[in-house]
Amino acid sequence: MPASTQARLLDGAGVPALERGLDADDAIARIAASGLRGRGGSGFLLADKLRAVRANAVGRDAYVVANAYDADPDSPLARTLLEGNAELVIRGIEIAMSITGATRAFLYLHPEAAGARSAVERVLAGAEDIEIALGPGGFMGGEESALLNVLESKRAMARQRPPYPASQGYLMRPTLVSSAETLAWLPLVLDGAKAETKLVSVTGAVKKPGVYEVDLGTALGAILDRAGGTTGELKAIHVGGPTGGILAVQRRSTKLDYEDLKAVGTHMGSGQVRAIGTDVCMVREAGRLFAYLAKESCAICVPCRVGTKRVQGILEGVSSSLGRDSDLPWLTELGDHMTQFSLCGFGITAPSILRTTMREFPDDYRVHISERRCPTGTCTTLRARRYETMVQP
């Protein structure tokens, strides 16, 4: 019997049986027709990835990696899914292996996801072709190419692409890397369901923070309402986690959708939707997030390694009443440089925080620089001197 076209992942969705003699080309055509896109933030069409790995796997070993790492510690989507329905994810991995011709698969977990690991172990019970692999901890452990290095016992640093994992992934063999949430949709889509939901982690100033499953296209404000509404007056909504963007409250009708989020300068990212109250200064908030990004950067490429650190320093200077008007174009230039020249999505998208806060909250920056005070009265002095560089204007 076909799965409900209204299928959802977190309400105990049934697990369709593995189709005997699954025809790979037919399955890819059905997945393509469903429009299933990667839920791990990138939004790539899964059918395209499956097709590429299958084509590259002719006469070679191929692998499947289900990324359930949850790089953003405030967005435990994969572990929530696995704790609730590990069987569905495992079935998705089995189907992906069948389609691509992979002989071995990894379910890649954060080392602290003990509950999810137990749930997966119960389902796998003796299976030899799917194994659990643990990441190192830290944000970059979840990046698509860095996790391939981890699986090969190397440091969690991003790889130059191309070549992409679909042709040269694990052990330089064709590898499908896809999020656990995306793979969980595979059996449902092949059973006739439409993949129309997204898991989100609602955090910050809401009454009932937690992981929710919402329809793609739901307004950001409605997502906060789903989490019980806000605990006070709302100033901003942060979408996409540490590398996402912060939008002014006036954008609460923006839809949670790949294109709509991109249009306002952010992205699905880690799937976190965070409510920010009026007591938060956006200069300080951007500085706090850049301090985190500078710490989590794998540091292999200069635009990101140096860029995150410089942006952090300048923002800390501005929030410490040491800013100058020339800091703003300099921040813009640094952000553009990072996006243009960084090696992986981390450095490319990290400036979203900078751009969106400068665009949506110009007064927070202006008051700090022109009036030498914090608009919310919450910033403390972080630096005694400006962060100067040889080329800073």
Ligand code: SF4
């Ligand atoms: S962009 Fe940042 S995280 Fe990505 S490879 Fe470069 S240094 Fe590493």
